[in-house]
Amino acid sequence: MTQHWRPPLILVLAGGLSGTLALSFAGIVALRYLGPEIGFRNAAMVLGVAITCATAVLGWLLLRLILRPILALERYAAEVRFDSTSQVDAPVRFGTRELHHTSQSVIGMATxxxxxxxxxxxxxxxxxxxxxxxxxxxxxxxxxxxxxxxxxxxxxxxxxxxxxxxxxxxxxxxxxxxxxxxxxTRYLGTCTLADIRAVIVENFPMLGFHFSGEHTKIPISSNGMHIVLQQLLQNSVEQNASQINLAAEETPDEIHITIQDNGSGISTGNADRIFNAFFTTKRESGGTGMGLSIARNVIAAHNGKITCKASDSGAQFQIAFPRLA
Missing domain, CATH: 1.10.287 (Helix Hairpins)
Structure with missing residues (x-):
């Protein structure tokens, strides 16, 4: 395998700054001596073209050694994030020594x-x-x-x-x-509580619903959000709930969805374990302990998180997704 020489980042940055500064001083000196010989206007035009060409060369070097490797690494990370199951071609050009080490670490982590x-x-x-x-x-x-x-x-x-x-x-x-x-599995797209309200109400006729923030955009498709709510609402039914408050709101950094029921609630000792696979308090009645784990996995696949909040009445879950760009 061919070994490529990769300059240190400090050398590239220092060289670029020094070259820019040197071109400025060289232009001033050259204008002083060429002006009287060929005319200051002609000298300025010649020096302008020369400085522009030299600056373009410096810009090309910075683009090749810094910007292009960073953009290639960004594209690679985005492709892996979009589909972690397929084989994605890793970048082959890394520019400076520091970018090479960083890229190798990111590629190794993704692998x-x-x-x-x-x-x-x-x-x-x-x-x-x-x-x-x-x-x-x-x-x-x-x-x-x-x-x-x-x-x-x-x-x-x-x-x-x-x-x-x-x-x-x-x-x-x-x-x-x-x-x-x-x-x-990722359910790409967006939805609102209004989009899935009819399906949720139809699937859980034994529950009364109160919705707020129905038109807040949630960064997951309606199919994915329906799966999450299906698991959470089934948990509420098992806890003998009769009323559900569903609220969505947009904060400066996140989209929050809050699910509050009036059931028997979740004990403090179980609150930290309910999202663990196979944990259930209703195994005798056929509980698998996978419902909340499935909801957590779907949310995590969209860079979100779900937490069980302390509540004076019933159980309260809060889902947080990164805010849409």
Missing amino acids: TLRDREATIRSFTDHVTHEIKTPVAAIRAAVELLEDGGMLSAEDLKIVQEIDGAQAQIQTQLDALRRAVQARE
């Missing part, structure tokens, strides 16, 4: 994150695939035993418990696949 994401997906696919076969075998065995008609009441109860266990495993696997998909 590590991409490999880590691929490992998570591969591991999840492998686990769900391997467990799916024995779960299907358990289900088939349960059906054969039930169809045989030779089981006592106690044996039938045990078989039903086995069937319930395999159904719970299948539910957990499906939730795990959805959570991993949420880590990598």
Whole structure:
């Protein structure tokens, strides 16, 4: 591999400033001596062209050694951020020595994150695939035993418990696949609470809603926002809520969406764990502990964050997205 000489950044900057200063002094000196010989107007025109050409050369060097590598690195980071699953060509020109080291660090970090994401997906696919076969075998065995008609009441109860266990495993696997998909799926676009109000109200007829800031633009498409609210509102239903306040507001730096319910709330001890995968207080009733984790992953894929806020009544969640440019 060919080794390229990369000047230090301080040398490039000092050289550019020194060259600009030297051109100014050289122009003054040259004008003093050329003026009497060829006329000050002609001398000024000749020196103007010469200084312009020399300045253009200095500008080209600064563009090649500093600006172009920075723009290439910016494009690379934007492409990786937009789609972390595909292979993106890394920059090959780095200009100065410092930009070379910085670019290598950024590229290395992006590669590590991409490999880590691929490992998570591969591991999840492998686990769900391997467990799916024995779960299907358990289900088939349960059906054969039930169809045989030779089981006592106690044996039938045990078989039903086995069937319930395999159904719970299948539910957990499906939730795990959805959570991993949420880590990598981005719902590009914008929406408002007004865009998804009708769908939300229709899907949760048992809840009463109060909306505010309905026309605040949220930097995620309506499909993505619907998935997030679906998980949060389902959590409210499980906490016996009957009323939901949904508010969106724009701050100088962020877009905030607040979801407040009047349910039984979340205990202080559980507030820090509710977004962890598989954490649930309702496993006996079929809870998977993946709903809030899915919501968090979708929000994180859009550079947002979700927090559980202290509330005097019910549960309160706040979603924060970076403000739209």
